[in-house]
Every structure is written in C-alpha cells, then in structure tokens.
Amino acid sequence: MGVEEAPSGFLLTTIEDLAGYLRKASLWPVTFGLACCAIEMMAAGASRFDLSRFGMEVFRASPRQADLMIVAGRVSQKMAPVVRQVYDQMSEPKWVLSMGVCASSGGMFNNYAIVQGVDHVVPVDIYLPGCPPRPEMLINAILGLHDHIQSSPLGVNRLEAARAAEAAALEATPTFEMKGLLR
Numbered sequence: 001m002g003v004e005e006a007p008s009g010f011l012l013t014t015i016e017d018l019a020g021y022l023r024k025a026s027l028w029p030v031t032f033g034l035a036c037c038a039i040e041m042m043a044a045g046a047s048r049f050d051l052s053r054f055g056m057e058v059f060r061a062s063p064r065q066a067d068l069m070i071v072a073g074r075v076s077q078k079m080a081p082v083v084r085q086v087y088d089q090m091s092e093p094k095w096v097l098s099m100g101v102c103a104s105s106g107g108m109f110n111n112y113a114i115v116q117g118v119d120h121v122v123p124v125d126i127y128l129p130g131c132p133p134r135p136e137m138l139i140n141a142i143l144g145l146h147d148h149i150q151s152s153p154l155g156v157n158r159l160e161a162a163r164a165a166e167a168a169a170l171e172a173t174p175t176f177e178m179k180g181l182l183r
C-alpha cells in the first residue's frame, strides 16, 4: 500500500493509497450473468472457492449497491443496452471485468447477433481469457484488478481516466473487422 513507518511509531501513507486499499478490499459485484461463464462465476462465490475471502462478501441485487460488474458470458445486441443501463446505475467509482473470450471479443460467435467485445458498450478495466475461465482464474483476475484499484487516482482523476478508456474503446477498430482481415 506504500506505507512508511516513522521513528515515532506513526504510519505514513497518502490518502490516495489508503482509499485504494479500502476500495480494493471491499468490492461488491453486481448480480449479473449472461451465459455459461456465469456458472463459473457462481462457483467462485460458493464455499469451495469462497470469494468472500477477498472482501466480496455479497453479490448485490441492485446495481446502486455494487461497484464491480463481472461480464460473464456473451453479450447479444439485444442485451447490450441493458448492460449499459446496469453499468450507468452502478455507484462510482466502479470497475468492469470482462470474463471469458465471448465477453472480451465475441469469441467463436463471429456473427451479427453478438457484440464483438463488451468494451464497445462499457469501459473494461481487466480482461480474463478462457472458455470458460475457471473460478481460480476469475479470482486471479480479481486480484489483478485489486492491484489496479490500489494504484488508481482519486476523484476527478479517476473519472477522467474512465472517460478516456471509454472513448478509446468506442473508437477502437471493431473486432469483427479484424476477424475479417484474418480470413
């Protein structure tokens, strides 16, 4: 966390470091699953893998009480506006984890019905490969996200960073065009 111990016994750190530590240790995911990856996400929350060890005690049923969206499964064109609405209703600061190849790039569903990467709909903070990723992989990605949150700027800086990531994602070359180049 970047804590220094002063000779007098005081611990010194910055407000940004302290906020990052508290935020990463109290993530609450929104209850949200789209396809088969969601089964692995549910397993990660069950007793064998026990996500609550990392401060994620509950999946919240209301996006207003959640600050982590785990996009678990392929995003259909019809579902995309719903995903965006749930994201917009989540409390700030908030983070998005794209779980599995379908959510990250459309995966094997290279067709008109599936969004070719959820980063065209919401800003993604971390991508998790695999089909499906196992619960251990999801936990590993969440720990990676913890490191990202720990070093994230506070306040308006965080909002600016999220807006910049979102703009970059929306301007990115659509992955279905890239797939066309590979044929």
Ligand code: SF4
Pocket: 035, 036, 037, 072, 073, 074, 099, 100, 101, 102, 103, 107, 130, 131, 132, 133
């Ligand atoms: S990545 Fe695999 S397991 Fe996950 S939603 Fe796609 S097909 Fe299902």
